[in-house]
Amino acid sequence: METWKKVAIGAAAVVVVGGGTRAAGLWGGDKSSSKDTLNFSLPTDIQTLDISKNTDQYSNQIIGNTGANLLRVDKKGKLAPELAKSVKASKDGLTYTATLRDNLKWSDGSKLTAQDFVYSWQRIVNPKTASQYAYLATGVKNADDIMKGKADVKTLGVTAKGNVITFQLDHPMPQFEYLLSFSNFMPQKESFVDKQGKSYGTTSDKQIYSGPYKFAGWNGTNGSFKLVKNDNYWDKDAVKTKTVNYQVIQKPETAVQMYKQGKLDEADLLTTDLYQANKNQKGIVKVPEARTDYIEYNQTGKNKFLSNDKIREALNLATNRDELVKEVTGGVSTAATALVPAGLAKTASGEDLAKYVAPGYTYDKSKAAELFKEGLKELGTDKATLTIEAASDAPVNKTMVDYLQGSWQKALPGLTVNEKFVPFKQRLQDAQTQNFEVLLTAWGGDYPEGSTFYDLFKNGSSYNDGQFTNDAYTAAVNKAETTDALNQAGRDQDYKDAESALFKNSNYNPLVSKAHYSLQNSNVKDVIRSTTGLIEDFKYAYRK
């Protein structure tokens, strides 16, 4: 056979085999973008469907969309009754009573009862479950004792009678209503959990669902799966979408390209480079995150410079947050104005909490230099050395610490700043053992209420890594969580007082209120977005 004939036959074979298999569907046809289907992605694998044990925000995307709780965030961003007809708080804020809707069903058609809620609350605080989110239940009667193994789970202050669930609290909890929408407290059916035993929630078949969608196609490790409309959901008429396709795409660049090709309805621009390259794309939207990056000063006395009020104030004044945000995040995030991030919560009058409580952190180079000089004089020296520690896992931390080092050294003559980068786990350990001088910390909120941040620095709190005592701050936060627990306007003022107490003593240094940009197909309507809890709720979502 002559060479050209061989080549021709070979080429023909490739075309036939390729075309044939493609036609036969072996290549996987293009994902249909028909009207009742949405296409989304996740940047990491799902870890679990175990409602009590999940801590991962991406697994929560699935758990939250396939489950329902007593309350759910509605289109206006407010809590509205979901599986409960009503939720009522007693005047003292110590008792909540929830009445369930009639004829609630699990996705397998079985009856969903008040007992399923009681069981779920008991399961998360049970030390045998070993849930990392059990602490959220602190404040419910006997929860802490049960977690410590000192009391039986049956003594938990959550009980059911008929279709009424009663919650008894040790003290008023301003965030309690949010917990009633939180996915870790969604109902679970005891007989089902027992039947699955150790493999509960490890595949989509080993879970039953109470929410707008059922979960399908996940074998525990694979990267493509979908949400399918749940016909046993109480409010199924409100669910217009039949299928939400999900695939795991680990490279953000790939997700962006697929968005441009129309294969995905959304892609997050997770790096500064990606944002710069796509900032003129159609559908770009800024997405605030419930996270603040801030600096903690070790105030245990280990470092004499950081125990000096003037030096800490000088460091705070020498921090140019606007420039930092521009240099470090390319203008994606915003300068922090307080401990709470922008977009976390609103005040009683509808203002952003971060704005309302802001005590006025500013950049004043000359005042900073002056205070620094005075501080050093008090300590009888003219030189100071400080080490900033940060986690090495996030590359952006390096840029951030570099910036701080450069600008502080420039603004404060006599100051030498060293950098120390350690793995995240080491940083965590150093924070808890006060083995640091200046520490870069990131904190994410659990629910849209100030206490998720202001609990941090109470006197003696284990999250107060710098171990400072600030009585005015502690008093203000305690007031918010007791006297003002059910009085939002009062609480707003308390948080404002707390923030200004921190400001006055320069106990910490807020840097960045995190956000990222995202490309979102504008034809997909009514995805409900929150900064905490369920980040994207597809209950009402539909393609126009």
Add this chain to the structure above:
Amino acid sequence: MWKYILKRLVLMVFTLFLVITATFFLMQIMPGTPFNNPKLTPQALAQLKTTYGLDLPLWQQYLSYLVGAVHGDFGTSFQYQNQSVSMLIGQRLPVSAHLGAQALVVGIIAGLIMGAVSARNKNNKIDGTLGILSTLGISVPSFILGIVFVYLFGFKWPIFPVSGWGDSFSQTILPTLALAASPAAITTRFVRSEMIESLSSDYVQLAKAKGLSDKEIVNKHAYRNSMIPVLTLVGPMAAGLLTGSTLIEQIFSIPGIGQQFVTSIPSKDFPVIMGTTIVYAAMLMVMILITDILTAIIDPRVRLQ
């Protein structure tokens, strides 16, 4: 030969034991706990440690791990709640093995063909081009090729899907090609030099003198002799694919074992780190053993002892 294989198997078990011991104690040097939530209070952490038996003395944890491992129980992942390590690896290993085997087969076949073509066209343009290609194939890491392929065939000319696994055959093409480049290049180089040597050897001269055609000489005599060094390469190449696939799995979002290994380390997911290390070690040892046995079968001059 059976005695030899048995001896090697016993040695493998001993090596595995050493690997388990070393990994177990090295992991203890890593800071922190397997619990990633920074919001856990010291009391809550202590409680979790008790529940999982992490507060026991180290030797006790080590012994109970060994006992479990002997019984086939490799523990439960901390990161993937409730998932047993056997299940996680059991589902992910076939994916990696599928990808690796596909890349190895494609790579070796391409290498055998290109090597032979190269040898028969010694020192002309074809040989030169193939020489440049194989040098590139050896020196460019698979993850760079992976990214180049994603750009070219995923976005510039969107012919193939660029992420995922298991939905269609086409998803396997780009990662397979990216991984196959290096074994193809290595095989090409070896086959070429072996073939040139064979073609000038006495028995080939004899075959020529007998009046056999070039084709017959190459297919019957030269190829068989050039195969031996290639076979000895399969073991190391397979090992290279195992490590190379970690990054390829990340680029193409393939749920394989390499990806699992990489994510388990920073989260300090002890049972998964141990499990994947054991699997990697065992696979490597088995590969080397198979290579040794195959070499002995193909080349009677090699004797196992």
